[in-house]
Structure formats: C-alpha cells, structure tokens
Amino acid sequence: MLKINLGGSFDELKGAQNFVVEGLSDPDLEKLKTLNLTQQEWQTLFPIYVGHIELSIKRAPVAGTYSIQESSVIFLPHYPLLPGQYYQAIFDFSKIVSAPYNTKNIPRFAISFQIPKRQSLPTTVTQVYPSADILPENLLRFYIYFSSPMREGVALNHIHLMDDKGDFLENVFLDTVEELWDPTMTCLTVFLDPARVKTGLTMHNQLGRALVAGNSYCLVIDKDWHDVNGASLLSPFEKKFSISKAKTAPPNINDWAIISPTVKTKLPISIKFTSSFDRILLMTCIKVLKPNGELCIGRIDITHHETQWHFIPKEEWEVGSYKLEISSKLEDITGNNLQSPFEKRSDPNKQQVKNYHLSLLLEPDPVISN
Amino acid sequence: MSYVSSKLLSISVITFGSEDILFVGDSKAGNIVAFDLSKFSSEIESIPFNFYDVDQKIAEVLGVTLDQLSIKDLAIHPKTKEAYIAVHRGHGSDMVPVIVKINYQGDILPLNIGEIPSTQLSIPNLVDSDFECWNKVPIRTLTITDMKFWNDELFVCGLSNADFSSTLYRISYPFTNTLSINSIEIYHAVHDMLETRAPIRAMTILNINNEPYVLAAYLCTPLVTIPVAQLKNGAHVRGKTIGELGFGNVPLDIIHFHSQDLQGNSKEQVLITHKTRGAMLFDVKAIAESNEKEGLNSFVGFNVVAPQHMAVPLAGLVHVDNQDELHLAALRRDMETGRLNLISFRKGIYFRLSDFVSEFMLPGFEYLEQHKHAQAFQNMLRKEEGFV
Structure with missing residues (x-):
C-alpha cells in the first residue's frame, strides 16, 4: 500500500526532514527509473506544497531534489521544514504514466503533515x-x-x-x-x-x-x-x-572620579561619571591594560543608572602601572562622545584622538604585603 | 545541503559588481561575500517584469508561509537582466538567508549558495571585537545599509547599533588581505558651521563634472555629496549638503542610470525613492549645479530643499534597481493586497498604465486624431505590462 511519510533526521539546526513514498510495486519503481524524469515532471508527479488545504488556486511547489533510493521515492527540500508549518504531499502517478500502470488501484494520494510547534516560554x-x-x-x-x-x-x-x-x-x-x-x-x-x-x-x-x-x-x-x-x-x-534640560557639553575625562583597587585583591577599578553614559559603549569602549601593555581579562559591571563603571579582574591585581584605554567613541546618552559633542563647530585643524589613556599606579599595600 | 551554507549568516544588501560578481553584505557575520555567477549567466534580451504576488510565490517555493519571509533586497543582473531577490526565510535560530533568481518565465530559482564559487572579506567591526571579557558575546554590530560598486571598488556604508556615526568603507575587489579598507567618518554641515555625525542610509557613486562623488542620503534627511578623492583611510571628511529632504521622508534607495527619452535622447539621471512618498528624479546636471554652489551651511528653514527635480509617482517601491536602457525594475507593495509585485517601469514615463482606469479603457471609447500619440504609447505600455 502506498504511504507517504516524513523521514530523515530531525536535526534541530540545519537537518531537513524529507518526504518518503513507500509501497510502490516493483514494476512501478522500474517504470519510474526508466522514465528519467525532469525536475518539472517530478514536481507534477510528487509535488509538496506549503499549507494543508487542497486549494484550487495554483500554488508553486516547494523546491527540492527528488531521488529513487532502493524501493522508495524521496523528496528532499532545499531548506528545512519549519516548526508549526503545514505541508501537503501529493503523489499522483496518473500525471506521468498512462495505463496499464495508471489503474484504479493506484489512487491519487494526498496527505498533510504538520511539523510540531516548538514549546517555548513567552517572551518579555x-x-x-x-x-x-x-x-x-x-x-x-x-x-x-x-x-x-x-x-x-x-x-x-x-x-x-x-x-x-x-x-x-x-x-x-x-x-x-x-x-x-x-x-x-x-x-x-x-x-x-x-x-x-x-x-x-x-x-x-x-x-x-x-x-x-x-x-x-x-x-x-x-x-x-x-x-x-x-x-x-x-x-x-x-x-x-x-x-x-538638554545636555550639550561633551563628556570630559577630567570630570571622572577613578577609584583604584588594592593590589593582591580582585576588587574593582571603578569610574564614577557625572552623568549617564551609553550602556553598550560603556561595555565596549573602556579597556584595562596591564603594566606590560597586555589586555587585562575581567568582567564589567555598570551601576547607578549607567553613571558608574566597574571592572572586576579575573586575576589579582599586581603592583605596577595599569592603564585605562578609553575609546573616543564613548558616548553619553545624548550622543556626545569624547571626541566632540553631537553638534559642534567644525575645526579641521583639530586632531582626531582615537583613544585616551589614564594611568593607574598600583602600589604595594602596606597591610597586605606584611 | 549546500542551499543552506555557512557562507552566509544573513543578508542586508546585495549589489552587482562587474563581470557576474554578486556582492552580499552579511551584517550578522560581519562579512562581504562575493559570488561568481559567471557559470550561470548568459546575455539575454530583457523584457519588462510583470510578476504579481511574487513574495507569495517565493514563500511557496521556499516551503514557508508568508509571515516567515522577510524580503531584504533586489538587484538586477547587469548582463542577464534577471532579478535577484535576497530574503530571510524563517525567524530567530531557524532563519536562513536565501537568494532567489527570477527569470523571464517567472520561475523562482533558489541559488545553491554552497556550490557557487565565492570569496569573502571580514569588515572590521566598529569596535575592538577582540576585546576579551568574561561575557564574550560581541554586543556591538554594524548593520550594512548600502553597497555600490564603482571602478573596481566596493563602497559600503553602515550603521552601528551603539554609536551614532557613519562609517564608509572603500574595499578594492578582488579582495586582498591588506588594508584596502578605509574607515571614514562623515560629517555634514547643519548651519553656522555646525557639523554633526550622521549615518548614511543610501548612496550612489557618480561622476559630477568628471569627478567621482558619493551622493548620499542620510538618515536624518540631508542629501550630501562627498568627493571620492577625499575618502582616504581614517579621514575626517565633510560632505556638502545640497539638499534637506525634511519631514516624513525616509529615503530607501538612490540609483543612478542612463535613460533614453521618447525622442531617443540620452540622459543621465538619479532616482531617490522614499518609504511612504513618491520618488524624486534628478538630472545629474541639476545635482552638478547644486554641487557648484555653497553647501547648505547657513540654511535654517522650514522647507524641503533639494536640487531641481521632478516628483515621479513611484510610491511603495520597497526596492528598486536599474534594469536596462529603457526600464527600471522594482519590488512594489500593492496597497490593497499587501503583496509585493516585481514590475518594471518605463523610464521617461514612470507609471504603469494598468494601475489606472481612465476613459481610454472603457468600452466604446474611440481614439480621435488628437489621441494618436496617447494611443501609441498606451499600446506600448499595454504590451509591456502583459496586456495584448
């Protein structure tokens, strides 16, 4: 008996399910093999459509490749079948082959599938x-x-x-x-x-x-x-x-309060600003450099409505001269960056500064080193 | 399954280079990918497009319902004149970027991306993407807003999701590993020598009085020219504001093309399309004239100001591209059905006869002597729009 099933791996990422026709008789399979169907002929014999209601409106069949493997006919769509979507597979031998193969014992076969919806929590x-x-x-x-x-x-x-x-x-x-x-x-x-x-x-x-x-x-x-x-x-x-009121003055590094951590601890370096800064730029525009110039690995926390920046190091602080490297692209919430305010008088002679550097000299802590 | 390929994570913009090269701007991966389509192309005679509900058909062929499809861009192959449409199929982690080709029979043919020879280039992210932190996910992104190919170079502009500035890259093609990429900050004058950073929404590159210029429409409305010669790595470049497109105008595309009018005279023109308004058609001569004058430095006003142009009734053009000497091709939103149609417009006319019912169409109408011209061009449009 003719059957159409979903087959193939159900790989969540890129695996495509395919459609498999089984139950064709040996003579029918042989006939199909000898016919050497073109893509268009396959799409007339065994089209797959999006949707589950057989519509009289002409629909374009889903694009994919057809093959005969052992005793099955397989349609592999080019793109994965999506959760929640309905698909309809039709197998109609009469479209391609005339009698004696097209007998009333081989009905036109149509079946609908729904790919299960994904279970998920509502988004907030x-x-x-x-x-x-x-x-x-x-x-x-x-x-x-x-x-x-x-x-x-x-x-x-x-x-x-x-x-x-x-x-x-x-x-x-x-x-x-x-x-x-x-x-x-x-x-x-x-x-x-x-x-x-x-x-x-x-x-x-x-x-x-x-x-x-x-x-x-x-x-x-x-x-x-x-x-x-x-x-x-x-x-x-x-x-x-x-x-x-509008804030038009550009941010100024000299207005910042920097709190240095104690050596041999993982306490944060903190910067307190005088107004709120852009959160994403705060996460990406300020780096900590070790005395040897290498990037210091750590975690950034932003607090107090984006007016404070804290850097918690992965490893303990050592004695030495650390640097804060601050990109001039850092903006406050009105778009003023360290280079210039959002709107400024043009000054072609003004040097474009890429990064600002602030030095942090960490000295031995008399309490801890003893 | 090479139709789904790791070569592309997303598609923001597509544009053709020379010789069958299709550039794809992949904002998610931070790459420009160049696909070599030479195996698949042969020059054919172009005919006007009249494919209605093309978004519905693309969805069907890709095996999804319409709500799973996002149309990203349209580009007409300069040689074969076939339409290439970039889409996102599915949402979230299911999303697959797809490029389909539409031939003159109306067949929708997805490109087997994995099998097409390609090269790629990473765009340096606006920021230190190698910044190591316990939270390693890069959170700044560059969204590519436009790309245009000019003289062996690909110009790419984009907008950051964090800092408010414009970045314009000049990328030589074939791609090299050495820095032929230039990052330039663009400013435009507002008034009284005030300048401001701003992102470019759409651009084209063209010769104005024999010098190449970028003509850019900004996100907050100014229309600006920038001499290409000034676009050097790291440069602080000031554009000249030649227009201010004002209230309610969201520019979508700027295209530059040659056209022949009905008398056979050749014209060089620029079309700027908008999201909810008709389009503006400029002769390049008018742009050149405005460019000769002082930029709008001291302009403080209430009106839309632009170089001399004609308002053409091309509204709802979600994407547009030059098709051939006589036609523009566009994906237009049908206001009634909400569907997208892939249609052509005859240059010089810029409307479709089948959009209207006029007395000429009604049964019993007889063309009189004074209607001879109208009859001739209506018959031409009827034929072009598929009604014969």
Whole structure:
C-alpha cells in the first residue's frame, strides 16, 4: 500500500526532514527509473506544497531534489521544514504514466503533515536603557532588551511614546529601515529621530524636539509584537520618565572620579561619571591594560543608572602601572562622545584622538604585603 | 545541503559588481561575500517584469508561509537582466538567508549558495571585537545599509547599533588581505558651521563634472555629496549638503542610470525613492549645479530643499534597481493586497498604465486624431505590462 511519510533526521539546526513514498510495486519503481524524469515532471508527479488545504488556486511547489533510493521515492527540500508549518504531499502517478500502470488501484494520494510547534516560554521585555527616570531633552537612543529573540521588521509598529495626557506622540523614533539588533537578536537599538533632536534641521524647526523639559512621558512596548515563535509578549511594557534640560557639553575625562583597587585583591577599578553614559559603549569602549601593555581579562559591571563603571579582574591585581584605554567613541546618552559633542563647530585643524589613556599606579599595600 | 551554507549568516544588501560578481553584505557575520555567477549567466534580451504576488510565490517555493519571509533586497543582473531577490526565510535560530533568481518565465530559482564559487572579506567591526571579557558575546554590530560598486571598488556604508556615526568603507575587489579598507567618518554641515555625525542610509557613486562623488542620503534627511578623492583611510571628511529632504521622508534607495527619452535622447539621471512618498528624479546636471554652489551651511528653514527635480509617482517601491536602457525594475507593495509585485517601469514615463482606469479603457471609447500619440504609447505600455 502506498504511504507517504516524513523521514530523515530531525536535526534541530540545519537537518531537513524529507518526504518518503513507500509501497510502490516493483514494476512501478522500474517504470519510474526508466522514465528519467525532469525536475518539472517530478514536481507534477510528487509535488509538496506549503499549507494543508487542497486549494484550487495554483500554488508553486516547494523546491527540492527528488531521488529513487532502493524501493522508495524521496523528496528532499532545499531548506528545512519549519516548526508549526503545514505541508501537503501529493503523489499522483496518473500525471506521468498512462495505463496499464495508471489503474484504479493506484489512487491519487494526498496527505498533510504538520511539523510540531516548538514549546517555548513567552517572551518579555527584561530591561530598557538608559535606566534612569530623569532623562535629558536631547536623549538620543533607547536599548530594549528581550528575554528571547523577537520578530524583526515590525519594531516601530509596537514601540510608542506616550505623553502625560495619555496621547501617543507621532514621528518620534527614527525609521532606520534595517532594524538595529545585536547578534543575539534580543537587544534592539531605537533612536529618537535625530532630525528632531538636532538643531537647524527642518524637522527640528517644524516639529521641535519630541521630549520637552519639564514634561513626563511613558515608553510603551505593546504586547502584540510577536517573538520568533509567533507568540505575543507576555504583557505590555512601560517605562515612565521625566525630562530635564538638554545636555550639550561633551563628556570630559577630567570630570571622572577613578577609584583604584588594592593590589593582591580582585576588587574593582571603578569610574564614577557625572552623568549617564551609553550602556553598550560603556561595555565596549573602556579597556584595562596591564603594566606590560597586555589586555587585562575581567568582567564589567555598570551601576547607578549607567553613571558608574566597574571592572572586576579575573586575576589579582599586581603592583605596577595599569592603564585605562578609553575609546573616543564613548558616548553619553545624548550622543556626545569624547571626541566632540553631537553638534559642534567644525575645526579641521583639530586632531582626531582615537583613544585616551589614564594611568593607574598600583602600589604595594602596606597591610597586605606584611 | 549546500542551499543552506555557512557562507552566509544573513543578508542586508546585495549589489552587482562587474563581470557576474554578486556582492552580499552579511551584517550578522560581519562579512562581504562575493559570488561568481559567471557559470550561470548568459546575455539575454530583457523584457519588462510583470510578476504579481511574487513574495507569495517565493514563500511557496521556499516551503514557508508568508509571515516567515522577510524580503531584504533586489538587484538586477547587469548582463542577464534577471532579478535577484535576497530574503530571510524563517525567524530567530531557524532563519536562513536565501537568494532567489527570477527569470523571464517567472520561475523562482533558489541559488545553491554552497556550490557557487565565492570569496569573502571580514569588515572590521566598529569596535575592538577582540576585546576579551568574561561575557564574550560581541554586543556591538554594524548593520550594512548600502553597497555600490564603482571602478573596481566596493563602497559600503553602515550603521552601528551603539554609536551614532557613519562609517564608509572603500574595499578594492578582488579582495586582498591588506588594508584596502578605509574607515571614514562623515560629517555634514547643519548651519553656522555646525557639523554633526550622521549615518548614511543610501548612496550612489557618480561622476559630477568628471569627478567621482558619493551622493548620499542620510538618515536624518540631508542629501550630501562627498568627493571620492577625499575618502582616504581614517579621514575626517565633510560632505556638502545640497539638499534637506525634511519631514516624513525616509529615503530607501538612490540609483543612478542612463535613460533614453521618447525622442531617443540620452540622459543621465538619479532616482531617490522614499518609504511612504513618491520618488524624486534628478538630472545629474541639476545635482552638478547644486554641487557648484555653497553647501547648505547657513540654511535654517522650514522647507524641503533639494536640487531641481521632478516628483515621479513611484510610491511603495520597497526596492528598486536599474534594469536596462529603457526600464527600471522594482519590488512594489500593492496597497490593497499587501503583496509585493516585481514590475518594471518605463523610464521617461514612470507609471504603469494598468494601475489606472481612465476613459481610454472603457468600452466604446474611440481614439480621435488628437489621441494618436496617447494611443501609441498606451499600446506600448499595454504590451509591456502583459496586456495584448
């Protein structure tokens, strides 16, 4: 009896399931082998379609390769079958072969499969940065962290800014066309439209800044945004905040307070800033160099609403001159970096500094060394 | 299964180089991959595209429902004139980047990526990606926003998910291991000598008065020219703002092409398409004129300012590319069905007759003497759009 089954390995990553027809009689198999079917003829005999209802609308068959192996006919799709999707396999000998092979004993055979859905926990918004409740009028961006990957391409449909009257504001966020995700697809960067933030641009003149000092707002992420498994968020997310005056002065290393650790410990080097910095850049723009110039391995913690940076070393501190190497690309939350403010007067003579260095001389601790 | 290949983790942008080379910008892997398609191409005569619901058909061929498909880019093979469409199939860890070719019969043919000869180049990440830390996952990414091939070089622009700046790479091809990659910060003037960092959304490279320039549309709206000669490694380059496209304009693509008008005269033009508006069509001459003047340094205004251009009714063009001397090809969103159509537009006309019902179409209409010209070009468009 003719059977069509799903076969092949169920390798989660790239393994494709294939479709296997079994139960063909020996003469039928021989006939198939001699016919030497073209791709198009195979797709007429044994097409696979996405969906489970036999539609009268013409559908294109799924692309893949056909082969005859021993007593089976196998269709291997080019791309893996997806969890949750329905597929329909049809085997119709009459399309290719006429009588005497095409007898009423070989019916047209159609069968539907559903690949099991993946079980998963619902996704939530885990954190939004900057984490402070008071943000400057010229805030440049938000980072939104999710507990698992989200569907891309629809972010701006689901991220809203509400004023304190409960109205949603329009044209607040920058449409970057390609969304800006981190490699894990769980951190999304959303820019407040710089055309409204920056002075002198048409949009700024027409609409003004979206965030006005003295007012309060709420960043809302609605739950209709689906994760990669097609499920809504567990609940909507809200971050309420109020706005202080714009911060236009660029950050200055001289304003930072550096706390040196004690030798022979793994206590952190800490930097206290005078305002909030960009969280991702804090994680990536400051390095610790050992006295021999090598990179010091350790873990970074960001605290106090991104106003403090701490480096906890993997190995104990030694006596010597350590260096903090700080990339000039480090930005505060308004986009001012160590090189220049977000908007500045042009100075073609100004030297472009790539990295700043701060020395930290760690001296023997009289208590510990005795 | 070489249709799914580790050569590509994602596709942001595709563009053709010379001689059958298809460049793919893979933001996730941080690579540019060059595929050599010479085995698969032969020059054919191009005919206008009229493939409706092409996104639906691509989904069916790739074995998924439409919600599992993200269309990434369109590029027309300069020799064969076939359409290459890059997509992401599936989401999250299931996601597979796919490139399909659409021939003139409307067949959708996925490329067997693993089997196509290719070379690749890593783009140095904007930051110290070798930064070792207990949490080793690199969290900064560069998303490639556009790529264009000019004179043996591939120009690539991108946007970081963290720092707000523009990076433009000049990459010589064939790829070498030595640094022919240049990272340049672009600034543009706002007013009163104020400048600002900004990311490039779309660009093209063209000769203006015999000098090559990058013409770039920025994410916060200015239209800028940058002389290619200034794009040297590590340079601080100031672009000249020749336009400010203003409110509600999200530029999608900039393409540069030659066209023939109905009288047979050749024109050099630039088209800028937008996400929710009609497109802007410039003669390169108008861009050159604006480029001669002072940039918009002292402009503080409320209006959209741009070099002289024609507004053309090309809205909803999600992706567009030059097809041949007479046509542009585009993936256009159908406003009613939400589907994508792969269609061609006749240069010089820039609309499709079948988008409209006018009195000419109604039964009983008779063409009179004064309609002779209209009848001729309507018959041409009817034929091109597949109605004969």
